[in-house]
Amino acid sequence: MPKLTIDGIEVEVPAGTTILQAAEQIGIEIPRFCYHERLSIAGNCRMCLVEVQPGPPKPAASCAMPVAEGMTVKTNSPMAVKARKGVMEFLLINHPLDCPICDQGGECDLQDQAVAFGYDRSRYTEQKRAVQDKYMGPLVATEMTRCIQCTRCVRFAQEVAGAPDLGGVNRGEHMEITTYVEKAIGSELSGNLVDLCPVGALTSKPYAFNARPWELKKTESIDVFDAVGSNIRVDARGNEVLRVLPRLNEDVNEEWLGDKSRHAIDGLRRQRLDTPYVRKDGKLVPASWQEAFAAIAAKVKTTSGAKMAAVAGDMADAESMVLLKDLLTALGSRSFDCRQDGAVFDLSNRLSWQFNSGIAGIDEADAILIVGSNPRWEAPVLNARLRKRYLTGKAKFALIGEATDLTYKVDHLGTGPDALKAVADGSSPFAAVLKAAQKPMIILGMGALTRKDSAAVLALASQVVDSCGLVKDGWNGFNVLHTAAARVGGLELGFVPGANGRDLEGILSGAEKGELDFVYLLGADEIDTKRLGKAFVVYQGSHGDAGAMRADVILPGAAYTEKSGTYLNTEGRMQRTARAVFPIGEAKEDWTIIRALSEVLGHTLPQNTLAQVRDRLAAISAVFDEDTAVPAGKWGAFGAAGTTDAAAFESPVKNYYMTDPISRASRTMAECTEVYVNGNQKRKTGTHG
Amino acid sequence: MSSHYPDPNVPQPETFAFTPEVMEQAKVFIAKYPAGRQRSAVMPLLDLAQRQDGWLSRAAMDYIAGLLGMPPIKVYEVATFYTMYRLRPVGKHHVQLCTNISCWLRGSDDVKRAAEEVFGIGFGQSNDEATLEEVECAGACVNAPVAQIGDDYYEDLTYDNAKALFQALKDGKPVQVGSQIGRQTSCPEGGPTTLKGDA
Numbered sequence: 001m002p003k004l005t006i007d008g009i010e011v012e013v014p015a016g017t018t019i020l021q022a023a024e025q026i027g028i029e030i031p032r033f034c035y036h037e038r039l040s041i042a043g044n045c046r047m048c049l050v051e052v053q054p055g056p057p058k059p060a061a062s063c064a065m066p067v068a069e070g071m072t073v074k075t076n077s078p079m080a081v082k083a084r085k086g087v088m089e090f091l092l093i094n095h096p097l098d099c100p101i102c103d104q105g106g107e108c109d110l111q112d113q114a115v116a117f118g119y120d121r122s123r124y125t126e127q128k129r130a131v132q133d134k135y136m137g138p139l140v141a142t143e144m145t146r147c148i149q150c151t152r153c154v155r156f157a158q159e160v161a162g163a164p165d166l167g168g169v170n171r172g173e174h175m176e177i178t179t180y181v182e183k184a185i186g187s188e189l190s191g192n193l194v195d196l197c198p199v200g201a202l203t204s205k206p207y208a209f210n211a212r213p214w215e216l217k218k219t220e221s222i223d224v225f226d227a228v229g230s231n232i233r234v235d236a237r238g239n240e241v242l243r244v245l246p247r248l249n250e251d252v253n254e255e256w257l258g259d260k261s262r263h264a265i266d267g268l269r270r271q272r273l274d275t276p277y278v279r280k281d282g283k284l285v286p287a288s289w290q291e292a293f294a295a296i297a298a299k300v301k302t303t304s305g306a307k308m309a310a311v312a313g314d315m316a317d318a319e320s321m322v323l324l325k326d327l328l329t330a331l332g333s334r335s336f337d338c339r340q341d342g343a344v345f346d347l348s349n350r351l352s353w354q355f356n357s358g359i360a361g362i363d364e365a366d367a368i369l370i371v372g373s374n375p376r377w378e379a380p381v382l383n384a385r386l387r388k389r390y391l392t393g394k395a396k397f398a399l400i401g402e403a404t405d406l407t408y409k410v411d412h413l414g415t416g417p418d419a420l421k422a423v424a425d426g427s428s429p430f431a432a433v434l435k436a437a438q439k440p441m442i443i444l445g446m447g448a449l450t451r452k453d454s455a456a457v458l459a460l461a462s463q464v465v466d467s468c469g470l471v472k473d474g475w476n477g478f479n480v481l482h483t484a485a486a487r488v489g490g491l492e493l494g495f496v497p498g499a500n501g502r503d504l505e506g507i508l509s510g511a512e513k514g515e516l517d518f519v520y521l522l523g524a525d526e527i528d529t530k531r532l533g534k535a536f537v538v539y540q541g542s543h544g545d546a547g548a549m550r551a552d553v554i555l556p557g558a559a560y561t562e563k564s565g566t567y568l569n570t571e572g573r574m575q576r577t578a579r580a581v582f583p584i585g586e587a588k589e590d591w592t593i594i595r596a597l598s599e600v601l602g603h604t605l606p607q608n609t610l611a612q613v614r615d616r617l618a619a620i621s622a623v624f625d626e627d628t629a630v631p632a633g634k635w636g637a638f639g640a641a642g643t644t645d646a647a648a649f650e651s652p653v654k655n656y657y658m659t660d661p662i663s664r665a666s667r668t669m670a671e672c673t674e675v676y677v678n679g680n681q682k683r684k685t686g687t688h689g
Numbered sequence: 690m691s692s693h694y695p696d697p698n699v700p701q702p703e704t705f706a707f708t709p710e711v712m713e714q715a716k717v718f719i720a721k722y723p724a725g726r727q728r729s730a731v732m733p734l735l736d737l738a739q740r741q742d743g744w745l746s747r748a749a750m751d752y753i754a755g756l757l758g759m760p761p762i763k764v765y766e767v768a769t770f771y772t773m774y775r776l777r778p779v780g781k782h783h784v785q786l787c788t789n790i791s792c793w794l795r796g797s798d799d800v801k802r803a804a805e806e807v808f809g810i811g812f813g814q815s816n817d818e819a820t821l822e823e824v825e826c827a828g829a830c831v832n833a834p835v836a837q838i839g840d841d842y843y844e845d846l847t848y849d850n851a852k853a854l855f856q857a858l859k860d861g862k863p864v865q866v867g868s869q870i871g872r873q874t875s876c877p878e879g880g881p882t883t884l885k886g887d888a
Binding site: 158164165166167168169170171179180181 | 747760761762763765766769770
């Protein structure tokens with residue numbers, strides 16, 4: 001390992017490390033624009049110039065210069081300081097210096113570094129160049145005159161997003177970053193371009209001219225739009241969520257975030273349920289909490305427990321699910337389901353529903369079989385990780401299901417269970433690949449597990465695990481990719497049918513036939529509400545969507561930014577949201593609603609504080625307890641052997657931009673749907689709308 | 690240079706395809722590169738497309754991107770970088786006149802006047818017959834002033850011989866490529882000045 005001296009500090013780093021990375025390890029920050037640790041090295045902004053000895057008597061770009069034995073680096077010598085000032089002056093020649101009207105102001109690398117490393121005045125009196133703005137879709141606003149051609153966006157689009165739509169055209173002073181053709185960036189990760197841009201050339205379109213960063217209250221939370229559980233920061237001003245940014249978590253989302261998670265937040269202000277409603281003479285009318293509870297109590301009193309059921313939605317937090325389960329259990333019901341899509345798992349073994357190798361495990365996997373999933377739309381951040389693994393060339397990929405562009409090449413083995421059967425019995429060539437791999441992996445999507453024959457499909461997958469050796473010492477390659485944030489939490493706390501209880505299909509058919517009189521929907525909107533028949537429906541949730549339309553009583557709940565809720569991501573990783581703003585109007589945090597209702601119904605739940613609810617969760621499973629290690633699960637055969645249908649696996653996500661009540665209420669997501677799903681790429685002029 | 694930037698007012702053709710003969714030539718270029726590196730052939734293929742149509746349309750660039758399995762933007766990057774790729778239609782004769790110091794001292798202003806009179810257009814302009822462009826040093830200073838028309842250099846131009854040359858081109862008559870005053874390659878004007886006999 002080469003040893004070198006940076007600013008008088010000796011450091012030993014692995015060969016191949018660049019000077020900039022070595023300096024970072026000892027806490028010396030070298031200014032940079034084009035260098036980004038997750039992108040390839042371009043070396044074109046020249047901001048990171050340092051003095052290096054031995055070598056030619058001129059400054060060197062530290063981001064692209066590998067360390068060598070005996071090097072002496074000076075990051076603050078007169079030569080380095082002068083070089084940086086010169087570079088900064090050049091960069092600012094064509095920069096418009098319009099910081100007062102720029103959305104990046106206050107969080108701009110160029111602004112900060114100009115103050116820290118630049119001259120305090122300009123000597124430039126010539127004409128500046130102007131560049132026409134480009135259309136990059138409904139999420140990214142452009143002001144290309146501000147661009148300093150660092151090409152971070154070009155490299156991100158090509159390398160991470162796998163949508164090589166951006167490039168630098170022309171040359172010299174005429175160079176421009178563009179899509180060349182009027183085209184939206186074809187990626188579900190395009191919002192990250194805004195984070196990457198070190199200047200104000202690419203800014204967020206929905207957030208344009210909304211706020212300055214120093215006005216915002218920043219709350220660290222997690223995302224619930226998919227089952228990845230990306231770590232986010234919620235920026236709010238007053239009682240309004242203005243934007244969502246990703247937080248760094250190497251094990252989950254690295255530093256990326258999907259467009260829906262980032263931009264569906266305008267849906268938090270629309271279609272909100274802000275007061276309880278009670279249906280009177282066929283019409284929903286606003287009511288007080290007392291009236292709403294009284295209406296429920298009147299119905300519950302005349303209904304036996306066996307005729308009650310509850311369904312939990314995709315964004316329900318574990319706290320409200322456990323209290324709802326406890327309450328209905330006390331009332332005598334055993335019919336619960338947290339699987340709005342009717343997915344099939346082995347409910348006794350959490351290994352059957354988790355992403356067992358962990359999301360970070362993708363970085364080690366060397367053979368990956370994706371079954372019945374379109375990760376690009378079901379979990380775009382996870383898909384970026386798969387692509388990252390693909391680009392290393394160390395993993396082989398195969399897909400069983402709909403042939404879609406996943407941004408990496410896959411061996412398409414087939415569309416339905418027959419192809420999976422071929423892998424299980426070894427007749428498919430990919431079975432040999434899995435067998436030969438050190439860390440093989442199968443990713444089972446909801447497209448495979450929400451069918452009529454899913455028990456048999458699960459059995460086949462389980463057979464693949466055994467025949468190809470996917471589970472071995474220190475490695476479990478059986479992975480389930482969920483589509484809903486609440487699902488794993490619901491399964492873990494047992495929001496599933498009890499003894500003689502009904503599952504989702506049983507609840508729906510029971511309500512249809514009049515065998516069920518009372519159905520409690522906890523944010524459940526993805527079910528066929530027409531099948532609820534004449535049952536008395538209570539809907540608790542944040543948005544007026546399918547469930548609320550059908551409800552007899554509506555209890556307004558809090559959205560994920562308005563409460564502290566526990567969620568398990570697809571790996572079973574426990575994470576909690578934090579309250580960034582208060583619930584709207586009369587709405588309350590979900591667990592408190594159920595606690596208050598329990599008192600009215602005469603079965604008062606013993607939990608009075610959030611901490612007590614969490615103790616109850618921890619008592620059910622160690623997964624919910626931060627302090628207790630989760631015992632390793634024992635692998636067993638899952639599913640039930642049976643005949644499979646030849647029908648193709650279909651991903652349940654038909655439109656990435658609208659999967660839940662929040663994103664369906666979002667205007668931004670409606671625009672994205674128009675552009676990306678309906679393919680209406682026409683740029684709108686000022687006279688539209 | 691003006692032909693290097695696309696003209697938003699010129700409609701782009703919907704489709705482009707190599708003719709079978711050009712396709713044969715393209716295959717020769719593609720075969721020069723190892724498997725998986727076909728995109729290295731992008732520059733000669735752009736040249737072939739430009740020779741086929743006279744200029745590079747968006748459709749032509751997309752066609753080449755498809756042929757070589759590369760993202761279209763990568764082709765646009767190459768085509769816009771090199772100024773000899775023409776991104777808007779040019780006239781039948783693409784007259785590129787050098788006006789740098791050697792040519793200017795030797796009378797490129799007169800040549801420009803001759804071109805303007807014959808074709809009726811100025812620098813940066815275009816009609817069906819010709820496109821007139823001012824270019825930087827063509828690297829033929831010895832025989833200045835010089836004009837590049839199509840693939841060929843026309844050297845030692847004066848007002849008179851340039852006007853005759855342009856008129857002949859316009860009329861479709863045969864013209865003399867190279868020096869217009871009978872100079873042999875880049876030898877001194879009027880014959881050798883040294884080493885005239887045996888030593």
